Amino acid sequence: MEKPLAEKLRPKSLKDIVGQEHILGKSCLLFNLIKNGNIPNLIFYGPPGTGKTTTANIIAEKTNKRLFKINATTASLSDIKSIIAEINPITCPNGILLYIDEIQYFNKKQQQSLLEFTENGKITLIASTTENPYFYVYGALLSRAQVFEFKTISKNETKKAIKRGIKFLEKENSTKISISKELIDKISCNASGDVRKAINMLEMCFLSSKTSGGKTTIESEKIINELTNSCFHSYNSTGDDHFDLISAFQKSLRGSDPHAAIYYLARLLEAGELMIACRRLLVCACEDVGLAYPGIFSQVKSLVDIALQVGMPEARIPLADGVILVAMSPKSNSAYQAINTALKDIRNGNVFMPPRHLQNIHCDGQEIKKDNLQTYKYPHDFKNHWTPQQYLPDEIKNAKYYYPQENKNETAFENYRKKITGQKL
Numbered sequence: 001m002e003k004p005l006a007e008k009l010r011p012k013s014l015k016d017i018v019g020q021e022h023i024l025g026k027s028c029l030l031f032n033l034i035k036n037g038n039i040p041n042l043i044f045y046g047p048p049g050t051g052k053t054t055t056a057n058i059i060a061e062k063t064n065k066r067l068f069k070i071n072a073t074t075a076s077l078s079d080i081k082s083i084i085a086e087i088n089p090i091t092c093p094n095g096i097l098l099y100i101d102e103i104q105y106f107n108k109k110q111q112q113s114l115l116e117f118t119e120n121g122k123i124t125l126i127a128s129t130t131e132n133p134y135f136y137v138y139g140a141l142l143s144r145a146q147v148f149e150f151k152t153i154s155k156n157e158t159k160k161a162i163k164r165g166i167k168f169l170e171k172e173n174s175t176k177i178s179i180s181k182e183l184i185d186k187i188s189c190n191a192s193g194d195v196r197k198a199i200n201m202l203e204m205c206f207l208s209s210k211t212s213g214g215k216t217t218i219e220s221e222k223i224i225n226e227l228t229n230s231c232f233h234s235y236n237s238t239g240d241d242h243f244d245l246i247s248a249f250q251k252s253l254r255g256s257d258p259h260a261a262i263y264y265l266a267r268l269l270e271a272g273e274l275m276i277a278c279r280r281l282l283v284c285a286c287e288d289v290g291l292a293y294p295g296i297f298s299q300v301k302s303l304v305d306i307a308l309q310v311g312m313p314e315a316r317i318p319l320a321d322g323v324i325l326v327a328m329s330p331k332s333n334s335a336y337q338a339i340n341t342a343l344k345d346i347r348n349g350n351v352f353m354p355p356r357h358l359q360n361i362h363c364d365g366q367e368i369k370k371d372n373l374q375t376y377k378y379p380h381d382f383k384n385h386w387t388p389q390q391y392l393p394d395e396i397k398n399a400k401y402y403y404p405q406e407n408k409n410e411t412a413f414e415n416y417r418k419k420i421t422g423q424k425l
Contacts, residue, residue, distance in 0.1 A: 005203040006196045008172075009165055010054055012061075017051045018161045018195060019153040024055070030148050037063050041118050043103070043137065044128040046150030049194030052128040055150075056099045065097035065124060072105035080113055087122050096123050103127035104136035111138040118144050152193030159188045161195045165202045175211055179218040246276060253284040258327040265323050269316055277319060278304045284326050292332035292407040300326065330407045338402040345399070352393035384420040 011017045014024055014031065023030045033039060039059055044052040060067035068083045087096055098114075100106070117123040118141070125145065129136060133147055153161075162184055166177050187205070191198035209218045245267055252260035268277045285300040303322040307315035353359075357376040377387045390397055404410040417423075 004200065005165060005169070006199040009161070009168055009199055010057070011051075012058070014055075014058060017054060017058075018157040020051055020055075020150055022151065023148050030055075034059055034062055039063055039065075039097075039124055041125040041145040042127070043133050043142070043145045043147045044126065044150055045131075045133050045147060047130060047152050047193060049191075049196035049198075050150040050153055051195070052150050053099070053101065056097075056126045056128070059126065060097045060099075063097065063124075064094045066092045066094070067097050067099065069099045069101070071101045072103050072110075075100075075106075077110050077113055080110065084117060084123070087117075095121070098123050098125050100125065100127045102129060104129045104131045104133075108138050111141050115140055115144070153195050154193070155185075155188050158191055158193065158195055158198050159184055162187055162198055162202055165199050169203075169206050173211075173216070175214055175216045177206065177216045177218065179205075183218060242273075245271070245273075246280060249277070250280050250284055253281070253323065253326050254288040254331065256327055256331065258324045261323045261327045262320060265319060266316075269312065269319070274307070274312060274315060278307060281319065281322050281326060285322075287336045288331050288333060289326055289329045290332045290335050291410050291413070292330035292405070294409060296325065296329055332405045332407050332410060334403060334405045334410060342401045345396070350396055352395045354393060355390050357389070358391065386420045388421075 014034065017024060022028065025031060030042075034055075042059075044055065046052060057067070066086070068086070070079055070083070083096065083098060086092060103111070114123070114125060118125045127133075127137070127145070133142060166179065169175075170177050183205075187198055187201050191201065205218045206216060209216050245264060249261065249264035249268060252264055265277055268274075281300060282304055285296050289296050300322045303318040303325075306318040307322075310318075377389050379385050379387055381387075392399055404414040
């Protein structure tokens with residue numbers, strides 16, 4: 001069976017791996033560990049197609065250890081035991097390197113079975129995962145390994161891998177490949193940082209193009225469009241990319257960047273996250289715009305209601321209105337900070353009875369002494385509907401939670417309050 005191009009192009013040395021300069025650069029820890037051949041137990045964490053398996057292969061070659069590979073989606077405890085049974089100084093003089101792909105699919109018992117052997121050095125473990133290992137890897141195993149994060153490959157680095165693939169195909173097939181910079185750019189962009197996906201797309205383009213007179217021309221953008229439409233960007237609705245996308249969406253709204261906010265809205269909608277987009281938009285209107293523009297609450301709520309009523313694809317329109325409205329509005333988190341500070345006080349034990357004059361009037365029965373009756377003053381009976389009186393419990397009567405921020409609305413509210421209370425403006 002013919003190997004796919006991505007497998008044929010798999011780098012044999014660290015210098016051929018694209019991206020990951022933050023861990024595989026010449027002054028970085030992982031690079032020096034591999035160079036010196038002193039390999040501890042490792043956990044590689046990052047998206048698909050970023051070089052995790054390739055790096056494990058290079059480590060196995062560098063250390064002359066016998067490499068075993070298993071995938072946790074299909075492997076069982078018996079597979080681990082059979083590998084352990086292979087440990088002996090004759091067949092494995094330099095020890096075993098066990099590479100477990102997608103280790104998050106191993107349950108606790110399966111992960112625990114590795115502890116004894118990783119601790120005594122009989123096995124050097126390299127585990128890879130696309131999920132955050134601090135959530136999915138058993139704590140005792142995590143403490144025995146060094147975690148390295150593999151990041152999404154940049155567009156420019158992906159292009160380097162594509163050009164390398166073009167040269168390989170030319171040599172292997174004795175042909176000259178003609179492909180425009182624009183099409184290379186489109187492949188690298190639509191691969192979404194996954195080098196394997198980019199190489200697979202290049203291979204499909206090559207195989208579906210005509211070769212004549214020793215020249216293969218990849219010129220039809222239709223081919224690229226069909227490929228990119230059939231392999232839309234990866235998205236895991238329960239993984240890190242899910243939460244990263246939501247975080248980027250809300251932070252772009254908070255940061256008053258309508259361009260980024262619309263982009264992340266589009267990403268969420270394409271991933272089927274309509275409800276998440278609506279919820280975060282409502283939260284941002286209250287948390288980040290807040291009292292700087294109170295009228296936004298009803299406006300955003302109305303737009304979200306429209307989006308949920310009409311559904312996709314039309315929902316994108318009212319949500320786009322809401323996103324741009326929130327992003328472009330003045331910002332204030334004074335109410336958000338006020339409630340958080342009050343909750344912190346309560347959770348720290350500052351829970352006291354309200355002042356006597358604020359308590360429910362039913363307490364003033366016949367048995368209550370006259371000098372202990374409520375002395376509540378009804379504000380509407382006084383000028384400007386206000387009169388001095390204590391509202392907080394005695395123990396925290398001077399506490400302050402709300403601090404107005406500098407914007408048109410809160411400044412006006414504060415000036416009005418100062419005016420009726422007789423404070424200096």
